[in-house]
Amino acid sequence: MGAVLVDQFGRRAVDLRVSLTDRCNLRCTYCMPEEGLQWLAKPDLLTDEEIIRLVRIAVTDLGVREVRFTGGEPMLRPGLVRIVQECARLEPRPELSLTTNGIGLARNATALKEAGLDRINVSLDTLDPEVFRTLTRRDRHQDVIAGLAAAVEAGLTPVKINSVLMRGVNEHEAPALLEWSLEQGYELRFIEQMPLDAQHGWDRASMVTAEEILASLAERFALTPEPAASRGAAPAERWLVDGGPARVGVIASVTRPFCRDCDRTRLTADGQVRNCLFATGETDLREALRSGGSDLEIAELWRKAMWGKKAGAGIDDPDFLQPARPMSAIGG
């Protein structure tokens, strides 16, 4: 292997997040406005072949070991199954995972498993269909529940659930979500709401914090911290529930950032490398691809992009600037 993706602080990126589209069939309030969001122009989107080539370069030339497909909603990408299939043929074989809102998963879970998908995260913030409708502005709660069950059926286990709690909307649901997830055998992780919504409506003061989530869970469950050593570069801090083996995770991106251990690199659906969710700059690989750049040249651009990664996301810095690109166009 040639170069690896290291930065000036000695972190090595081995986990690649690939956004397959910026479009979505939900409109979660913490992510997208009801309407008016401009989609990326079709000609600007990477083709399936271009995505597969960039993932190959990342895996075979740059030491990436895990590839997670996300978006927008990645299941809206018609070529998803084939992209997974091609990535599963790479040597060394990367771990392949998907973050999805679960709509359409009931139909696709088996094909994705057969294509080589290893793991799946499904986003679900509420057990109440009415709250789901308020939060996502769509009436699709049942599709997500069915998608989760299909993922288990297809063997995409352990199925993980991502939940974002919003003050005054679903903040009271933490214990019920955990109880239900334990019953169903899903591994639940709460994510603190981050300033990445397209409408720039995030407000630190009204964000539900990890501390509040844990306090609310502790009213119903005994939580014991898992040793930090077992966390590695994973962003979730985990707790054993009622002595284990069941666990719950909390990703405290805002109040307890994990930048020091970050091992991620990101590729947007229009072919830009981002070295951080909160980066304000990007490196254009699409141009390099389309102007005949060699694998070596592209790998070098990627390596330089990661070398410039900042020490931390800086959400708490007084001069923090929310990136122009919203979460849905970065790839969460």
Ligand code: SAM
């Ligand atoms: N559409 C897919 C989904 O919802 O799982 C994949 C993309 S979505 C951007 C990835 C994850 O980011 C989801 O779990 C979602 O809840 C989370 N997310 C979106 N906006 C967020 C925000 N402002 N703060 C924290 N998490 C957010």
Ligand code: SF4
């Ligand atoms: Fe769509 Fe996921 Fe954003 Fe919700 S969080 S609007 S499902 S991209």
